[in-house]
Amino acid sequence: MKSIVALSALTTVASCSFGATITYNGHVDQGGSGFGSVLNVLALQANGSEAGGVAWNGSADVTSGDAKPNSQTRSVSEIIASGANVSTFGIVFNIAQPGNNPDVTLNQFSVVFYSAAGAELFVASFNTPTILSQINAGVGGAGHIFDVVFDPFEANFFNDPTNRIGIRVTDPITGAQGAPESFYLIPSPSAFAIMGGAGLITMVRRRK
Secondary structure, three states: OOOEEEEEHHHOEOOOOOOEEEEEEEEEEOOOOOHHHOEEEEEEOOEEEEEEEEEEOOOOEEEEEOEOOOOOOEEHHHHHHOOOOOOOOEEEEEEOOOOOOOOEEEOOEEEEEEOOOOOEEEEEEEOOOEEEOOOOOOOOOEEEEEEEEEOHHHHHHHHOOOOEEEEEEEEEEEEEEOOOEEEEEEOOHHHOOOEOOOOEEEEEOOOO
16 A cells, blocks of 8 residues: 655655756636636646657657647747746646546656757656645646746756757646646746745655
8 A cells, every 4th residue: 555645845855956946835716717828838648557759859849658739848938938947947747637637646757948959958857756636627828837946057948949848748737637747937936826835735756
């Protein structure tokens, strides 16, 4: 049986690479507004478990695994135009599942930072298996917020408007019932009505 541990959302910090950290920061509910109304990056859809990603090869987006065709990397210029920047950069994980028990386990995801030429500059990863509940039915506009915080060197990434951001999931999201899960970018967690920011989230340890 899996062991359940409750941890404060304010102190839940995932492991990372090269000076960028990803931190859980509660959730937001704006209703299901659709992929077109948010800066969507990765949408995954499969039964049982979902994994895959969207990457930049220097000339085009490349999807893998269970990524839906509307997955796309985003340029720094797009991110800045949306109101985000190095100090106000966040990701929302949206759950859109049917049925009476629409929870999923988010085991891992990585934000990948690319040059315009397609070189992988650095990666920030969330690696703490976490049971998350659907916030609102539908895709886009509602979900769980993760802040990305950069060290000074990595912050230079935002100085080049042609750099791009992708997302990949290598350790599958489990509990999926066929509807899509998605990751989209937001201007700033403080721009939303954060719900449960200081509350408890449920963490799941892997079986040995």
